[in-house]
Amino acid sequence: MKLLILDRDGVINQDSDDYIKSVAEWLPLPGAVEAIAALSKAGWTIAVATNQSGLARGYFDLATLEAMHVELQRLVGEHGGRVDAIHYCPHGPDDDCTCRKPLPGMIEAIGRQFDADLRGVWLVGDSLRDLEAGLAVGCQPVLVKTGKGERSLAKPLPAGTLVFDDLAAVARHLLQNS
């Protein structure tokens, strides 16, 4: 199965140190929607795994988060593709959950949802915690330089991490090599 797991903020859309708190603040990164659609049309299953502690922090509500994801699906749909699953962790750092990255709970849930072997599945993120969540279940860590990616690059990366400029570059590579 061609499964690709994506972080959201900083990979699909712009991120902000002030969180993405509204649909108006949810702005796709250049080429990201087109990249997801192209992969989807080429038979890739696209799953998103995103920490959304802004919910627990009271910065936005569930309806707003879901509206962002409706917008994502609408845009990808306009380009003929779809996002097959969006998993989010609604908890805060002190909630002791099992789904907040770097814990692998969301990634494992995606594996169960698609009955997929997660070993070697590319997990694309902009933060080390994204890569660590994937590594915990054998995914291939992939860092993009968008969002917090440049900051992440300034720290030691997990061995074997692949680095790309952005999601569009990841898609070009996958479409040319699979």
Ligand SMILES: O=P(O)(O)OC[C@@H](O)[C@H]1O[C@@H](OP(=O)(O)O)[C@@H](O)[C@@H](O)[C@@H]1O
């Ligand atoms: O990159 P993903 O997982 O899609 O989403 C990250 C966001 O939930 C927010 O995560 C926060 O981290 P804390 O949750 O406060 O540690 C901060 O990094 C924010 O800048 C960021 O917008």
Ligand SMILES: [Mg+2]
């Ligand atoms: Mg991110």
Ligand SMILES: [Zn+2]
């Ligand atoms: Zn959680």
